Amino acid sequence: MKHLLNLLAAVALLVWGTHLVRAGILRVFGANLRHVLARSLGNRFTAALSGIGVTALLQSSTATALIVSSFVGQGLITLPLALAVMLGADVGTSLMAVVFSFDLSWLSPLLIFLGVVLFISRPATNIGRFGRVLIGLGLMLLALRLISESTQIMVRSPVVQALLASINSERPLEILVGAGLALLSYSSLAIVLLVAALTATGVVAPDMALGLVLGANLGSGLLSVLTTARASVEVRHVPLGNLVFKLLGVAAAVPFIPLWLQYARPHLVNDAGGVVLFHLAFNIAMALLFLGFLRPVARLVLAVLPRPARNPVGSRPRHLDPSALATPSLAISCAAREALHQADIVETMLQGILTVIRTNDLRLAEELRKLDDTVDELYSAIKYYLTKISREALGEEESRRWTDIISFTINMEQIGDTIERILIDIEDKKIRKGRSFSDAGMAEIAELHARLIDNLRLGMSVFLNGSVRDAQRLLEEKARFRDLEHAYAATHLERLSGNTVQSIETSSLHIDLISELKRINSHICSIAYPILESAGALAPSRLRSDVLATVDSDASD
Structure with missing residues (x-):
């Protein structure tokens, strides 16, 4: 024995x-x-x-x-x-x-x-x-x-010899x-x-x-x-x-x-x-x-083993391969792939907002809101998958990528929630009440929407490639979008002072909508921060040094 x-x-x-x-x-x-x-x-x-x-x-x-x-x-x-x-x-x-x-x-x-x-x-x-x-x-x-x-x-045991002889x-x-x-x-x-x-x-x-x-x-x-x-x-x-x-x-x-x-x-x-x-x-x-x-x-x-029929946009492909967990670098790649799929669904939701506003399509609005459930499910699945990857087995670069994926999926999940709120507001305050935006107001919304789509695609590229230059461009777009939001809010107030009926009826929705679009843009631009931080391209504070100096002098007085 x-x-x-x-x-x-x-x-x-x-x-x-x-x-x-x-x-x-x-x-x-x-x-x-x-x-x-x-x-x-x-x-x-x-x-x-x-x-x-x-x-x-x-x-x-x-x-x-x-x-x-x-x-x-x-x-x-x-x-x-x-x-x-x-x-x-x-x-x-x-x-x-x-x-x-x-x-x-x-x-x-x-x-x-x-x-x-x-x-x-x-x-x-x-x-x-x-x-x-x-x-x-x-x-x-x-x-x-x-x-x-x-x-x-x-080998000298008779039992072993008999067993091997039978085989x-x-x-x-x-x-x-x-x-x-x-x-x-x-x-x-x-x-x-x-x-x-x-x-x-x-x-x-x-x-x-x-x-x-x-x-x-x-x-x-x-x-x-x-x-x-x-x-x-x-x-x-x-x-x-x-x-x-x-x-x-x-x-x-x-x-x-x-x-x-x-x-x-x-x-x-x-x-x-x-x-x-x-x-x-x-x-x-x-x-x-x-x-x-x-x-x-x-x-x-x-x-x-035939390939399955192509799934509709909202369905979830199985990129989160459990067998890849034994290979941390491979599992990180699978999680990033699934995160990009989550972003694709968010892009579909975002593109559909403008169609709903222009066509008053309640059925499309409902379908887009249902996609938010898929975005939430993907976020939960990716987060759970990442927690099963051994952090000890990750190198410095892979550990940073792990954090980037978590941050990216959180932002996509919050964008999906914001889009759902926007669609509910459009249904309640515009479609069901039979109201419409003025031509000028609609042009402003379309302009902000187009910029959002471009920024989301740029954000996906930053997440995929980790380009510092593209990350800097994304932060620059954040400032431009903020300036546009302020300008369009001001022009809307001017239309109200001119007693434009359409502007008066949709005033609350218009202000809320451009504010929500700005919030979405902020989540998109947040994708750039981990990339810039890892490259050492972020300043310790985003407050202007001259403003801080003025505040300090006032305090001393």
Whole structure:
């Protein structure tokens, strides 16, 4: 029993080390990895190469699948190119298995020591997070040595030998066991390394080991499908296509296992190396074979899992992908995408105000007011999603972006509430009472409305790109809008003094309306403050220094 517990602890340590490496790489290089992938998707070959490189760092094809799936869900890349990345990702994982198959146990103490020193000395920095990566690598190497030592004792047990013999009798059972282990450990790499270690000590026969390796590959495909099961249809296409490749690849590879054992095994140094090399050969063969069948498999995936019909403007797409929460930089991107969708709905509401004023369309007014419920729901969903992102895992830039998204969605939610109030006033004070604005008053409202639309679009651009120049332009528009509001309020009073009937009837509504439009503009311009503050472009006080000096002198007198 003691030896079994030692083996289970060593396997758990291997899985945990793999998790530390994957999480650490994502936290330190997550945004850069996404940029590398995004820039390397010109054709299927560069896409596959980028998949190899990124997955070699992450040591997890599942993590790469989540990143690439989000690209497809956001419409940034096509499904065939995403499938090419996944073929490369599987090769990247198998390359890391080959590296870890060498006897690197002497590195384990050094990596753990350096990692602990870096993590403890600077835990909240990228250096500290890189220390966690070193700790994970050290634990993986330590775990492989412990597995080898534990299995050398366990292999002598008659019970263990009988159990392994029963599994060895059926190829489908070997594949099923390998897939199950990959699902349980959340890592096909860990299982391949485990099988190699068990083969080196004689616990697992070479023939059985190759079946378990095929099962581990199949398990990694199933794991991606299960991880994205609750995501949008577009996101689920990539894992499903990758699973199709693995199913076809495993089915095609089974007949070649005897040939591998007959012709390749005699030329290998040891059976453990043969396991990882078979794993590498299998994934390279899959990549070379299926790179020519990306489009047919993509069509098959779309037939099995068709895209839903396009939703109306008010409906909410599923940009808040739960599976992306494991990758903070990716989750931040998903939240920003959803925030822009919220702003799109606000823009639809804002554009509709002028139509309601001009046409007295009560039905349109009601539809626009209902959109405010969608804006509120989006605000709640985005806020809840952001709270589930680990703030400790965010770098300084990502943490600032987290705050920007919260601020942006709050402003959009308040604009939606203001538009709803405006529509209620228009219904009660204008449409139902059969009143209308004067031509001059209507022209003023139309002018302010047009400026609001332009400012909202500029605000969305500032939020998306973080341009300091555009943020400054947005604040300049705030001053212009304030001046216009004051000027139009004055001209309205002049029309009242001229006893213009239409102006008298709609006076209260007119003043309230331009005041509410100014309030909306203030919320839009608030988008610029976080950008300017982070760039150091905001003064400590917006009060003029000469006015403050005058006040101080008066107080002293």
